[in-house]
Amino acid sequence: MNILYDAQLDGELPDNDKQQVLATLSQALPDMTLLHREEDLRPFECDGLSAYRVLPMLVALPHTLDQVETLLKTCHSLGVPVVTRGAGTGLSGGALPLEQGVLLVMSRFKQILELDPKARIARVQPGVRNLAISEAAAPYGLYYAPDPSSQIACSIGGNVAENAGGVHCLKYGLTVHNVLEVEVITIEGERMTLGSEAFDSPGFDLLALFTGSEGMLGVVTEVTVKLLPKPETAKVLMASFDDIEKAGKAVGDIIAAGIIPGGLEMMDKLAIQAAEDFVKAGYPVEAEAILLCELDGVEADVDDDCATVRGVLEAAGATDIRQAHDDAERAKFWAGRKNAFPAVGRMSPDYYCMDGTIPRRELPHVLKGIAALSEESGLPVANVFHAGDGNMHPLILFDANKPGELELAEEVGGKILELCVEAGGSITGEHGVGREKINQMCAQFQPDEITVFHAVKAAFDKHRLLNPGKNIPTLQRCAEFGAMHVHNNELPFPELPRF
Amino acid sequence: MNILYDAQLDGELPDNDKQQVLATLSQALPDMTLLHREEDLRPFECDGLSAYRVLPMLVALPHTLDQVETLLKTCHSLGVPVVTRGAGTGLSGGALPLEQGVLLVMSRFKQILELDPKARIARVQPGVRNLAISEAAAPYGLYYAPDPSSQIACSIGGNVAENAGGVHCLKYGLTVHNVLEVEVITIEGERMTLGSEAFDSPGFDLLALFTGSEGMLGVVTEVTVKLLPKPETAKVLMASFDDIEKAGKAVGDIIAAGIIPGGLEMMDKLAIQAAEDFVKAGYPVEAEAILLCELDGVEADVDDDCATVRGVLEAAGATDIRQAHDDAERAKFWAGRKNAFPAVGRMSPDYYCMDGTIPRRELPHVLKGIAALSEESGLPVANVFHAGDGNMHPLILFDANKPGELELAEEVGGKILELCVEAGGSITGEHGVGREKINQMCAQFQPDEITVFHAVKAAFDKHRLLNPGKNIPTLQRCAEFGAMHVHNNELPFPELPRF
Known part of the structure; x- marks a missing residue:
C-alpha cells in the first residue's frame, strides 16, 4: 500500500x-x-x-x-x-x-465502574472490551448493541474514537447512538464531560463531535453507554437471485415495507462460491447473489416480519427463499458471511478491501458500476456487504507479483470510492479514515469543508499534537491530488510523516 | 424577566x-x-x-x-x-x-423539494412547517416523528437550530436523530453539506454539531429528514398515585421493564386540579400525581405492553389505573395534559416555566427537592412534564404585583435548575438556551468547557456575527455570576446587548 x-x-x-x-x-x-x-x-x-x-x-x-x-x-x-x-x-x-x-x-483502564440494570446504563473505563460490557450485562437480560466484528478484542475507548458499527447497526445504531456521556482529557490536560445521562445537553453537541473524531480532539477516559434488552428470538432468511441488481433493489423494498431487520447482508456470486468452498454454509453456488435477512424481537412479531419479508423477496424476483430451521442452521448461514473475507483470500494471491457507503436506493446503480469497472480492468471484484445500511465491502482480487496489478487494483478501488461519493455516499462506512483513506477525503469534501474540520480540530488542539496526519487531510494534499486523483498515490509507503 | x-x-x-x-x-x-x-x-x-x-x-x-x-x-x-x-x-x-x-x-423557503416514500426521506426547504412534512407524507402511511407542541406553526430550519423534541421523542428521538443531511451557508457565504443520506459520514460529525447550535454556526438552507411508518394503533393508560415520589419511581420501572412508551407524561396534584377545572379531562382530583402512558405500534404488541405497564404500575403502588376506551377518551386524557400550562395560568396572576432535564432515576429525589423549595419559599409549584425522558416543566406560581415575588420566583427557578445540574441533568430539555438561559449555562459548564464552545463557534464564525449573545455565555459573565448566582440577574430587562 x-x-x-x-x-x-x-x-x-x-x-x-x-x-x-x-x-x-x-x-x-x-x-x-x-x-x-x-x-x-x-x-x-x-x-x-x-x-x-x-x-x-x-x-x-x-x-x-x-x-x-x-x-x-x-x-x-x-x-x-x-x-x-x-x-x-x-x-x-x-x-x-x-x-x-x-x-x-489506554489498555490498563479496564474496569466496569457501574452497571445499573434499572437505568439500563453502564459506566466503564476506556480499556474495557466491547464484548465484556455485554457479558457483564447478560445476567440482567441486557446487552450493549454496537457489535464490530472485532468485539471480542476491541475496547470501548477505540469504539468511541472510530464511531464503531457492526452487523446490527442498521437497527440499533452506531456507537454515537448508544453512548450517553464521555469523559475526556484534552491535550492541555483539561478534563471535560461531554453529553449527559439526561436526554439532551445544552450548548453544542460535543459528544457527537467527539465520537468518531479518531483521537484528534482528546483522550477518552470514561464512557457511559446505554444497555438494551436482549431480543427474545432471532430468525434468518436466505434469498437467492439470478441478478445482482434485483437483490440490490430487494434491500430497499424490505426497508420500504416498514421492516428494520437486525441484520441485512448481501453477497455476490464470487463471494458465495468462495464462502461455500471454504465453510460449506449450504449456499446456492449457482445464484448471482444472495441476501441474508435476520429478524429479531418478540416471537410473534418475528414470525409476522418473516412472512412480510418473504413476500417482498418473492415480489423482487428471488428464485429461492430458505429459512434456517434452527439455531445450528442459522449459525451456518452466518458462518459463510463471516468468513467471506478469508474465503475470498483463498481464491487470489491478494485482495484489496474497500469500505464505501451509499444511500440504499443507489445499490443497483453502484453495483452495475462496480461490475463495469471490474470488466474494464480485468480484475475480479467480489461483493460482500452490510446491504441494509448501504455499507459495501468490494474485494478487488489481484496478484501483487504481476507487474502493474497492485497499481491497477488501487486505481479500481479509487474509482469505486468515487462512484460511492457521486452516488451521495461516503468513502468509509465503519473502518474510519485513519491513515489509509486520508487521500480519499479529498474526493469526499470541498476545501471549505476541510478548512472547517481543521478549525474544529484547532478548537480542541491548537498545535495539532493529537494524532496528526490522520482523518483530516491538509488543504495542500487535497490541492495536489484533487477529486480526480484519489487513487494516484505516488510516493512509496515507508516515507511516513515526520514530526 | x-x-x-x-x-x-x-x-x-x-x-x-x-x-x-x-x-x-x-x-x-x-x-x-x-x-x-x-x-x-x-x-x-x-x-x-x-x-x-x-x-x-x-x-x-x-x-x-x-x-x-x-x-x-x-x-x-x-x-x-x-x-x-x-x-x-x-x-x-x-x-x-x-x-x-x-x-x-427564512419563511419564504417553504417548498418540499423531494419526498421519496420508498427511501423514506423528504428533502425540504427550511421554511417548511414541521407538520406540513407529515401531511405530505400521510398518503404513504409515513410521518416525520419529532413533534414539538408548536408543530403546526414551527418550521424545520428552526427545529434543526433548536434540536426540537416533543412528546414522542423518548421513543423516536430528537431532531438530530431524524435528520440525515443539512445544507448550510456560513457567515462568509460558503455553502456546505453536512451529513449524508448514507449511514455515516467521515470526518467530524458536523451535522450533529450544527443541530441545536441555535443559529450560531450558519444558516440552514435545506434539510433531508427521515420519514417513519405511522404506528398501527395507540392506547393510553392513566395511573393515579397518592405520593408523587412513587409516580416518579414508576417512570423508571416502566423503562426498566423494557417498554419504550410513545409518550410518558406526569402531572402533580396542583396541575391535575388546574387541568381538570379547565378542560374536564376526567382526571382524579384527589390524586397526588398521575402518569399518562401512551403505547403505540402493532395492535397485539400494544395490548401486551399495556398489560406489562399495568403490572408495573400496580407494583409501584398506583391507586387506580384506567385505560382510555376509545380515541375520544384518549383525546380527552391528552387534552388535560396539553392544556396544563394555560390551566395553571388561570390559578395564578403569573407563573415562571422551567425546562430542566434530569436522569430518569433521579426523578423521586429531584421532586422531593422541588417540594422543599416550594415550601421554603411559600410559592406553589405545579409539576407537568415529559417524565419518560426526564424533562421537567415546573411552573412556579407568583404575583408580580406583590413586591419581591418575581425575584423570589426567579430565585426558586434558579435553585431548581441547580438541583437538576447537581442530579446530573441539564438546564434545558427542549426549549434551548437562547437569551433566556444564558446565565444558567454558567451553572452547567466549567470555564474550560465554555472556552471550547467559543473556539468551536470561532471555527465557523470568527467574528461572532451570527446570533451573538445567545446560547454560549462569555467567560466574564460566568466569572461574575458563577454557579451559585445563576438566579441573581441584577440588571433590568431593557438593557439588552448592543453591537
Whole structure:
C-alpha cells in the first residue's frame, strides 16, 4: 500500500530528541511505565491495518487518570505529538504510531465502574472490551448493541474514537447512538464531560463531535453507554437471485415495507462460491447473489416480519427463499458471511478491501458500476456487504507479483470510492479514515469543508499534537491530488510523516 | 424577566449606521425585500418568548439562496451581526433580534423539494412547517416523528437550530436523530453539506454539531429528514398515585421493564386540579400525581405492553389505573395534559416555566427537592412534564404585583435548575438556551468547557456575527455570576446587548 508523505501537515514541528523527552517524562511520571527500547516498542508498531508499520519514539502505559493528565500536559509543553491507542484493532491505521511521537496506550483502564440494570446504563473505563460490557450485562437480560466484528478484542475507548458499527447497526445504531456521556482529557490536560445521562445537553453537541473524531480532539477516559434488552428470538432468511441488481433493489423494498431487520447482508456470486468452498454454509453456488435477512424481537412479531419479508423477496424476483430451521442452521448461514473475507483470500494471491457507503436506493446503480469497472480492468471484484445500511465491502482480487496489478487494483478501488461519493455516499462506512483513506477525503469534501474540520480540530488542539496526519487531510494534499486523483498515490509507503 | 447587559460579549463591534447598512444591502440585493421602517419591523421584535422584545435594525426576507449568500457575505464584510429566524415560535428568545443587527427571515423557503416514500426521506426547504412534512407524507402511511407542541406553526430550519423534541421523542428521538443531511451557508457565504443520506459520514460529525447550535454556526438552507411508518394503533393508560415520589419511581420501572412508551407524561396534584377545572379531562382530583402512558405500534404488541405497564404500575403502588376506551377518551386524557400550562395560568396572576432535564432515576429525589423549595419559599409549584425522558416543566406560581415575588420566583427557578445540574441533568430539555438561559449555562459548564464552545463557534464564525449573545455565555459573565448566582440577574430587562 502506498501513502503520501505529508510534509506540510503541521508546519515546523520540532525534531524531538528522544532521550530528552524520555528524561522529562520519567521525571514528571516516576511511577508510569514508559517503554523506549526497540524490542519493547516493536509490538506497538501497527494496529489492525498491518500494512502500515512505524516504531513509536516512546510508549506510555499509564495506570491512573492523573498520569494521563500529566503525560498530556508534558507532551503539550514539549510539543511532542501523541497518538492514543486502545486495543489496536482498527482497520484504517488510526492508531499508527509516529516516529517522533508518544504512543499513549489506554489498555490498563479496564474496569466496569457501574452497571445499573434499572437505568439500563453502564459506566466503564476506556480499556474495557466491547464484548465484556455485554457479558457483564447478560445476567440482567441486557446487552450493549454496537457489535464490530472485532468485539471480542476491541475496547470501548477505540469504539468511541472510530464511531464503531457492526452487523446490527442498521437497527440499533452506531456507537454515537448508544453512548450517553464521555469523559475526556484534552491535550492541555483539561478534563471535560461531554453529553449527559439526561436526554439532551445544552450548548453544542460535543459528544457527537467527539465520537468518531479518531483521537484528534482528546483522550477518552470514561464512557457511559446505554444497555438494551436482549431480543427474545432471532430468525434468518436466505434469498437467492439470478441478478445482482434485483437483490440490490430487494434491500430497499424490505426497508420500504416498514421492516428494520437486525441484520441485512448481501453477497455476490464470487463471494458465495468462495464462502461455500471454504465453510460449506449450504449456499446456492449457482445464484448471482444472495441476501441474508435476520429478524429479531418478540416471537410473534418475528414470525409476522418473516412472512412480510418473504413476500417482498418473492415480489423482487428471488428464485429461492430458505429459512434456517434452527439455531445450528442459522449459525451456518452466518458462518459463510463471516468468513467471506478469508474465503475470498483463498481464491487470489491478494485482495484489496474497500469500505464505501451509499444511500440504499443507489445499490443497483453502484453495483452495475462496480461490475463495469471490474470488466474494464480485468480484475475480479467480489461483493460482500452490510446491504441494509448501504455499507459495501468490494474485494478487488489481484496478484501483487504481476507487474502493474497492485497499481491497477488501487486505481479500481479509487474509482469505486468515487462512484460511492457521486452516488451521495461516503468513502468509509465503519473502518474510519485513519491513515489509509486520508487521500480519499479529498474526493469526499470541498476545501471549505476541510478548512472547517481543521478549525474544529484547532478548537480542541491548537498545535495539532493529537494524532496528526490522520482523518483530516491538509488543504495542500487535497490541492495536489484533487477529486480526480484519489487513487494516484505516488510516493512509496515507508516515507511516513515526520514530526 | 430580568437579563444581564453583556457589554463584553463581542469586544468592540462597530456601532453600525443603519442608513449606510441599508444602502449597501439595497445595492447588493436590489430584488430582495428589506424592511427598515419601524412599523414594518415591529412584528419581528420577539419570538415565542414575548417577554423579550428588541426592534431589529433591518429585516431581510430573501427569495433565493443566492440572495442569502450575498446577504451573509455583505454583512460579514460590513461587520453587521445577523440573527436568523424561522417561524419565530422558539421559547427561549433564540431568534430575538439585535438593535444593531439584521434579522434574516427564512419563511419564504417553504417548498418540499423531494419526498421519496420508498427511501423514506423528504428533502425540504427550511421554511417548511414541521407538520406540513407529515401531511405530505400521510398518503404513504409515513410521518416525520419529532413533534414539538408548536408543530403546526414551527418550521424545520428552526427545529434543526433548536434540536426540537416533543412528546414522542423518548421513543423516536430528537431532531438530530431524524435528520440525515443539512445544507448550510456560513457567515462568509460558503455553502456546505453536512451529513449524508448514507449511514455515516467521515470526518467530524458536523451535522450533529450544527443541530441545536441555535443559529450560531450558519444558516440552514435545506434539510433531508427521515420519514417513519405511522404506528398501527395507540392506547393510553392513566395511573393515579397518592405520593408523587412513587409516580416518579414508576417512570423508571416502566423503562426498566423494557417498554419504550410513545409518550410518558406526569402531572402533580396542583396541575391535575388546574387541568381538570379547565378542560374536564376526567382526571382524579384527589390524586397526588398521575402518569399518562401512551403505547403505540402493532395492535397485539400494544395490548401486551399495556398489560406489562399495568403490572408495573400496580407494583409501584398506583391507586387506580384506567385505560382510555376509545380515541375520544384518549383525546380527552391528552387534552388535560396539553392544556396544563394555560390551566395553571388561570390559578395564578403569573407563573415562571422551567425546562430542566434530569436522569430518569433521579426523578423521586429531584421532586422531593422541588417540594422543599416550594415550601421554603411559600410559592406553589405545579409539576407537568415529559417524565419518560426526564424533562421537567415546573411552573412556579407568583404575583408580580406583590413586591419581591418575581425575584423570589426567579430565585426558586434558579435553585431548581441547580438541583437538576447537581442530579446530573441539564438546564434545558427542549426549549434551548437562547437569551433566556444564558446565565444558567454558567451553572452547567466549567470555564474550560465554555472556552471550547467559543473556539468551536470561532471555527465557523470568527467574528461572532451570527446570533451573538445567545446560547454560549462569555467567560466574564460566568466569572461574575458563577454557579451559585445563576438566579441573581441584577440588571433590568431593557438593557439588552448592543453591537
